[in-house]
Amino acid sequence: MSDAVTGLAADRALLDRTSTAERVADILRTRIIEGYFPPGTRLSELTIVKELGISRNTLREAFRLLTHERLLMHEMHRGASVRKLTIEDVVDLYRVRKAVECAAVRQLDPADHAGIDRIEQAVADGERAAESGDWSHVGTANLRYHQAIVALAESPRLDDLMRGVLAELRLVFHVMADPRRFYEPYLARNREIITRMKAGDVAGADTMLAEYLADAERQLVEAYASKAAQP
Amino acid sequence: MSDAVTGLAADRALLDRTSTAERVADILRTRIIEGYFPPGTRLSELTIVKELGISRNTLREAFRLLTHERLLMHEMHRGASVRKLTIEDVVDLYRVRKAVECAAVRQLDPADHAGIDRIEQAVADGERAAESGDWSHVGTANLRYHQAIVALAESPRLDDLMRGVLAELRLVFHVMADPRRFYEPYLARNREIITRMKAGDVAGADTMLAEYLADAERQLVEAYASKAAQP
């Protein structure tokens, strides 16, 4: 009986159970992303080791995972701390987004209904969340929307890259004091972009997405600059 | 006296000594890239630990670094082995290259003489190496050429991504038995692309580069398929 017959190969990821370090990284990642550990916080090895009941080596492994995701910063003999993104980082992140997301849209195959459906589902989810006033949910739906756009390229490496980029951006989004004002205008634009894609207007979707990203970048940079002015 | 005055901040990287794990990773990376450890080779912890005189924990950290770079594959209770790239991997790598390199070219600022110079230098270096028949040198010059193209975007994250992509591709290039036949045709094309860029013909450079990448991909996939036919 081969994998092709049983179709079990896909469930393999559930089988190789994750290592302790990965689970620790999951815990820390959530804390960081949700703002429990604000940027700049130094993560003491001894403290966390005692609280989680794991060994230092395991924790250090988790640190390495998160450092590679650029959520932590690691300095020799100074330990790990939550990354503090600069304005240059924000600009760079949007450069990556423009390159990757637009490339994915530009090579869209109009026959890829599965891919387009995933995007539309994320858009609809965001709209529902907005109606019920759950702006945090709108935020995660928006991330899923952009992840789905990149998924159009069907490239595992670009998917990975995008996952990391969006995780980093979540560090940034905390500076937006009013999530509603930030996210609301993008709901209609998301809807319009997906409409163009379904109509086969790839070039139109491309330009709209590029403008969308430029606007979001400008807004974030402004919020960042005003925050830096009065720390 | 501030950093802005002394300009020493750039040399900081020389100061923070790299950790032992990173140096070990450097050693192994070179061996892997140069083909000393062919794809599929299992790297025994005990053997390497004894030969390099380091501890298992440190080596395992180095393994982790290389696994993140996708040069090693790690399986539970089976250890680390040199990645064996599949045809799907090659296709994916070229998808990434197309997205990133073309994006960098498309947003080229014709006034960025420093960036264009770096590219032209790599092209000239490759041409010189070709004249003296050093085809291995032609290969590394070619990699520097593409790295320089991505550098046009001035994005640290895209630079990083590209570095990893090119390292992976070196695993693949070993299947090309005749490096001359592989690299020679690209010399003229590299020269032509940089000429267009200098002339401000961004769109032309973009299309040429896209065709270049498509051709290289096709050639590699063919070589890969014929190798798989007679292992």
Add this chain to the structure above:
DNA sequence: AGATACGCGACTGTTCAACAATCCCACAAG
């Protein structure tokens, strides 16, 4: 004979404790 079950050796996953190296901070001296 062929398939299955068992057991052994080798290797990896994880943790712990110890020591060396480095950083941070307070304090003293010029």
Add this chain to the structure above:
DNA sequence: CTTGTGGGATTGTTGAACAGTCGCGTATCT
């Protein structure tokens, strides 16, 4: 105000230990 000089805390690295798992050869059964 700047420049040494401690000591305490934290990190980097190592070696050893033990449990879990895999690969493979041997034995057993039908």
